[in-house]
Amino acid sequence: MIKRKSIRKIVFDNFIKKFKESNLKITPQRIAILEQVLSSQGHPSAEEIYNKIKKSYPNISFDTVNRTLLTFADIGILDIVEGTGDVRRFDPNDKSHHHFRCKKCERIEDFYYEDYDKLEIPENIKEKFNIKKIRVILEGICDKCISSYSSSETDSNP
Amino acid sequence: MIKRKSIRKIVFDNFIKKFKESNLKITPQRIAILEQVLSSQGHPSAEEIYNKIKKSYPNISFDTVNRTLLTFADIGILDIVEGTGDVRRFDPNDKSHHHFRCKKCERIEDFYYEDYDKLEIPENIKEKFNIKKIRVILEGICDKCISSYSSSETDSNP
DNA sequence: GTCTAATTAATAATTATTACTATTTAGGAA
DNA sequence: TTCCTAAATAGTAATAATTATTAATTAGAC
Incomplete structure (x- = not known):
């Protein structure tokens, strides 16, 4: 129990270090979003994460969640699934490429x-x-x- | 000149064949969209194609262009660039995958x-x-x- | 040519994303 | 600790992309 907690803390502290390296302030919102992201499976959208966070943090705004997730992607805490979030693009190139x-x-x-x-x-x-x-x-x-x-x-x- | 034209025609006829195989009617709009797509470079969005077509076909609707492009993707005339058109999704998996x-x-x-x-x-x-x-x-x-x-x-x- | 189901134009509705602004807050300095 | 300032947030508005709706038109089989 104690050990599990400290392992979790180490992982967490690593991210906190990343925050500081990037001159990002450590806010309760960011902590909540980070925790939610770290426990996420699959490939959640901003809205999915927003809905989950609202349960424990009812008056957080969608904008904060979305912006924070983009910030996290910027500093390398998470990735954006290739292509997603962009306008649909068609590819007329029929050669294998x-x-x-x-x-x-x-x-x-x-x-x-x-x-x-x-x-x-x-x-x-x-x-x-x-x-x-x-x-x-x-x-x-x-x-x-x-x-x-x-x-x-x-x-x-x- | 004559030869080039007939090569182009062959390519074109192949697509017309695909239309028929899929029970799609051959409409002037679809021909126009097909021609535009075939001459496209890169990875155009529906809007980019729409804007180009409007020049020669001023009262075509965006919906028709968009729907037709999706139909083309369905029958394999073109591809959709992976991921695009989907909501932005985050990937919290930090292991190489x-x-x-x-x-x-x-x-x-x-x-x-x-x-x-x-x-x-x-x-x-x-x-x-x-x-x-x-x-x-x-x-x-x-x-x-x-x-x-x-x-x-x-x-x-x- | 006639008929019918498919297609289209025009527009409305929905949904995703980004932008704005007044207010609050984290964290460094005194 | 308290004060200060730049950064961050909530709430909302604006923008943009996509999908849905419907009446009118049309391709293609007969």
Whole structure:
């Protein structure tokens, strides 16, 4: 019991450290959202998290939850599922291809790479699902954005 | 000139065939949208396509364009860029993982597969972009949906 | 040409996301 | 501790994307 609590505390403290590193104030709302996120399964939307938090924190606003989740994504506490939150985009390219996505300008660029086209599908997946398409998403910073990025990204010296 | 035109016609006729196979009527609107899509670069949104079509077809409605594009995606004339069009979803899973997506119920399931974690990044991409994350998306039909799918999907005999 | 089910235009309704502003608060300095 | 200030929040409004509705039109089979 005591041990479980302290493990949980360590995980938690790590996030608190991240907050401080990013000059984010530690507010009860952020703590509540963090706790909710850490105990989430699957891929919740802002609204799902908002509804859960409201139970213990009735007058938190949706905006705070949404904004905070985006902040968390910014500082790397959680991820945004690829593509979601963007307007629906159509892809008229009928040749087998893969996508590079820029995290900064959201640009999506097609690229071709045969090795990726013939990737093997894991057995347990193949048994359970009927796979129709395989796509690799590379996420990062594109050439146009990289220059405007701080040097700390490429230079890891203090 | 004549040759180019007939190649274009062949490509076009293939799509017309797809229309007929799917019992879709061939309307001038659909032709216009098809032409616009086929000449599109990148990953246009419904609105972008709508704006372009309006120039040659001023009183087409947005709804028609949007609905038709979805229909095209249904019959496989084009794709929807993975994830787009969906509510933003957060991913609290901090372990390296990949996604299976069901095309029917939109379910996203995490899975783990080391081979995918250590995929090589093509040289030309590595030179141009600063890659931070690699993710494989498997698209298909999930176990829960497969039973409600027509047998023609799994049985390719006439 | 006639008929009918499918399609469309126009618009309304719904839903997601972002923006705004007055108020409150975290956390550093005295 | 108390004070101060920049940051964060609640509440709400605005914007934008998507889906639904309905009356009118039309493609394509006969």
